[in-house]
Amino acid sequence: MTRWGSSPTTRPFAPGNAVSIVKIPPVLRSYTDGEREVSADGASVGDVLEGLAASHPDTRGQLFDERGQLNRFVNVYLNDEDVRVLDGLQTAVGSDDTLVILPAMAGGSQTPAAAESAI
Amino acid sequence: MASGAEVIRRAKDEIREVDPREVRDLSLNGAANGAVLVDVREQHEFEESRIPGAVHVPRGHLESRIEGAAPDRSQRVVLYCASGNRSALAAHTLQQLLGYEHAESMEGGITLWKDRGYDVEVPRALTADQRQRYSRHLLIPEIGLEGQMKLLDAKVLLLGAGGLGSPVALYLAAAGVGTLGIVDDDDVDLTNLQRQIAHTNDRVGTPKVDSAEQSIADINPDVEVVKYKTRLDAENIMEIIDGYDVIVDGADNFPTRYLLNDASVRLRIPVVSASILGFDGQLSVFAPYEGPCYRCLYPTPPPAELAPSCGANGVLGVLPGTMGMLQATEVIKLIVGVGEPLVGRLLLYEALSETFTELKVKRDPECPICSRDPDSISDDEMGQFPDYEAFCAG
Numbered sequence: 001m002t003r004w005g006s007s008p009t010t011r012p013f014a015p016g017n018a019v020s021i022v023k024i025p026p027v028l029r030s031y032t033d034g035e036r037e038v039s040a041d042g043a044s045v046g047d048v049l050e051g052l053a054a055s056h057p058d059t060r061g062q063l064f065d066e067r068g069q070l071n072r073f074v075n076v077y078l079n080d081e082d083v084r085v086l087d088g089l090q091t092a093v094g095s096d097d098t099l100v101i102l103p104a105m106a107g108g109s110q111t112p113a114a115a116e117s118a119i
Numbered sequence: 120m121a122s123g124a125e126v127i128r129r130a131k132d133e134i135r136e137v138d139p140r141e142v143r144d145l146s147l148n149g150a151a152n153g154a155v156l157v158d159v160r161e162q163h164e165f166e167e168s169r170i171p172g173a174v175h176v177p178r179g180h181l182e183s184r185i186e187g188a189a190p191d192r193s194q195r196v197v198l199y200c201a202s203g204n205r206s207a208l209a210a211h212t213l214q215q216l217l218g219y220e221h222a223e224s225m226e227g228g229i230t231l232w233k234d235r236g237y238d239v240e241v242p243r244a245l246t247a248d249q250r251q252r253y254s255r256h257l258l259i260p261e262i263g264l265e266g267q268m269k270l271l272d273a274k275v276l277l278l279g280a281g282g283l284g285s286p287v288a289l290y291l292a293a294a295g296v297g298t299l300g301i302v303d304d305d306d307v308d309l310t311n312l313q314r315q316i317a318h319t320n321d322r323v324g325t326p327k328v329d330s331a332e333q334s335i336a337d338i339n340p341d342v343e344v345v346k347y348k349t350r351l352d353a354e355n356i357m358e359i360i361d362g363y364d365v366i367v368d369g370a371d372n373f374p375t376r377y378l379l380n381d382a383s384v385r386l387r388i389p390v391v392s393a394s395i396l397g398f399d400g401q402l403s404v405f406a407p408y409e410g411p412c413y414r415c416l417y418p419t420p421p422p423a424e425l426a427p428s429c430g431a432n433g434v435l436g437v438l439p440g441t442m443g444m445l446q447a448t449e450v451i452k453l454i455v456g457v458g459e460p461l462v463g464r465l466l467l468y469e470a471l472s473e474t475f476t477e478l479k480v481k482r483d484p485e486c487p488i489c490s491r492d493p494d495s496i497s498d499d500e501m502g503q504f505p506d507y508e509a510f511c512a513g
Contacts, residue, residue, distance in 0.1 A: 026397045026399050027396070036471075072418055073419040073420060073422070074421075075416070075417070080479050081478075081479055082478070085481055100476065104394075104420060105395070
């Protein structure tokens with residue numbers, strides 16, 4: 001009999017390595033092979049983002065600064081809450097949670113200040 | 120049998136007539152000292168002009184409706200009509216048949232009142248054309264006549280007449296927003312027509328503000344268009360946005376978005392903000408001091424490689440339509456004062472998966488702009504960041 005927890009191909013369920021969904025914004029999808037959602041392991045927001053950076057190394061520079069802190073221009077939401085108002089990268093993450101990475105977007109009407117844009 | 124003139128004369132003999140000056144003094148003293156001023160003319164006369172504070176009980180409905188206006192028969196009731204005859208007869212009826220102890224008639228009616236130069240109120244009403252044009256709004260209780268009047272009185276500034284600005288302009292014009300300001304320095308280009316629906320093939324090469332004005336006029340001549348064929352910058356922004364009730368931000372670059380944020384916080388003008396890229400959109404309402412501002416949401420603009428609007432990028436042509444409609448909806452809600460505006464919430468739209476995601480946005484107590492008194496924000500600070508202009512350099 002094979003149980004999920006003892007299957008050699010299935011990681012045993014434990015809070016320490018829950019799998020979360022990370023939603024990738026359009027500007028980062030070139031770093032995730034076009035994937036809009038990526039699964040990543042981790043018990044905290046920081047762990048999950050590290051998991052993302054490990055599987056898609058080009059995202060690291062966009063997410064973290066040289067000190068390993070979340071870049072100020074990147075918002076990360078745990079479900080619908082900004083992790084800045086939670087515990088930041090230390091915020092605990094469960095297996096049903098979704099992380100949303102959200103850099104600001106400016107696309108809209110074409111304005112003279114950026115007239116070279118076709119948006 | 121007495122003549123009509125004789126009946127009126129007798130009625131006047133049996134009631135008290137008051138001079139317009141006395142009535143004016145009553146109303147100047149506030150709440151008319153417990154007295155009720157009743158206009159007994161016909162509906163159309165009342166709609167044209169009336170004495171401020173008067174209630175309307177047409178003489179034909181006097182007996183059945185007066186108790187609604189003056190329930191206490193011992194209170195003073197001053198009636199007026201156009202010249203003082205109908206009100207004398209009405210006062211006589213109140214006194215003789217209905218037992219009002221102090222029913223009086225104003226001498227000379229509203230005609231003499233006006234001749235004396237006293238204030239009249241001209242109630243606002245829609246024209247017959249407007250009643251037809253806005254009939255579907257009038258049928259919604261949340262909008263109705265009052266809401267439509269608010270829309271007609273409203274001034275909305277559109278930042279850009281492009282992808283987002285086009286549909287917003289057209290729908291707000293159709294909705295009867297009285298004044299639409301449009302800031303855009305650009306000319307219509309063939310590449311715009313895939314999504315910028317305020318512009319047309321035959322207007323390629325003409326200024327977008329002129330093209331948008333034409334489209335707006337074609338839809339609704341009620342709308343006054345104020346054109347700003349200019350770049351929004353720190354020098355002109357305060358002057359341009361001052362006096363507008365709502366600003367619609369569809370700018371495609373971060374310098375303008377931060378500049379607009381800072382100026383709108385200073386002037387306490389709500390901004391309905393949307394952005395689009397590819398198949399994705401974002402929407403929020405930044406209501407200064409009620410909810411977060413743009414800097415609370417995005418404290419720092421991203422570097423050039425993460426700010427693709429600084430270069431040439433694509434967008435699904437209908438996407439600004441989708442996001443622009445949501446913007447127009449929020450604008451109308453803010454003006455009319457109905458519903459829950461998208462304040463403190465960020466709505467993400469993904470067209471490919473057809474999903475909406477709502478995120479919470481809180482005010483940042485450390486926000487460099489909206490945590491402060493608006494009067495303390497100087498011209499020099501607006502839109503400033505280290506290496507600010509560099510963000511679009513790439």
